[in-house]
Amino acid sequence: MKELENRILTDGKVLPGGILKVDGFLNHRIDPQLSYRMAQELRRLYAEEQVNKILTIEASGIALACMAGFVFDCPLVFAKKSKTKNISDNVWSAEVESFTHGNTNTVVVSKEYLGPGDRVLIVDDFLATGAALVGLKSLVEQAGGTVIGAGIAIEKAFQGGGDALRREGMRVESLAKIAAMTDDSITFAE
């Protein structure tokens, strides 16, 4: 999506350690009009599918997921990072390693809100190692639902997570796909 690529080039910053800082429009301060247009683009990409639920993970995926729910006209559910290790029987749970924070979170979704019959589009702001997607996919599968695919704002393709999931047969659509990144340049795939 050209608009998103341009925005990354204008407002993004590459920080040491392979961090792409886009918190001016994507995950701290958020441009909701851009989020809306990204959601519309996801709708276009998945137009043939009968998506009936959006799934994301707190916190920074929620804004795009909310717009996606609005545009797809279906509810969204966000997986919560669990504060305790004692997971109740009422939730689906999965472990998700965080590349940015260097820790592991248990994420949970109430069994009430994810079940068979759900045709789920997983939405997130970033895809790097794919750990969040793997965890969210596992929640849907535990619930007996169907993962239609993923809709990602920015994929750091050089970290390989997206392609690993594609090789397993999952549909992963990223609105901006970064092939390479140095301190002073960002190269998009294709």
Place this chain on the structure above:
Amino acid sequence: MKELENRILTDGKVLPGGILKVDGFLNHRIDPQLSYRMAQELRRLYAEEQVNKILTIEASGIALACMAGFVFDCPLVFAKKSKTKNISDNVWSAEVESFTHGNTNTVVVSKEYLGPGDRVLIVDDFLATGAALVGLKSLVEQAGGTVIGAGIAIEKAFQGGGDALRREGMRVESLAKIAAMTDDSITFAE
């Protein structure tokens, strides 16, 4: 807002300890069309004001705040719960006590994204003791910005936080205002 009150009566559950469970449409599974209409109602209430920023707190305020940003046509910023006690010089920070979780969080906003010139509408899903609002208001004041008011989905008026802020002169608009709550009844104010 009648639609929200009806939804609370239909889908809400009162749990022991004065907890109102509305995670079927507001803060776990989210109905984005309802969020959009709530944002429109906030826009109507604050139509005379020149709001140019929406501020909320992660995670469950983000969906409504994103819709508010969309409808007000301005950016939103969400305050992050800080993982460390070492707060950097680059952020505004405040302490927020959580009624639901029984703990205190330090919340931060990057100084880049909140400053003088900002006319801020604070948006959140719940208002009970008012601790989150007080913290968010403090962030805006530290930044030299102007708090236009608050836009809340559900106010538990019997906990007094909203009226305490109103007495201090802050404008607080709640789309559903609960005057009293028992295990099997919910009474709205007015």
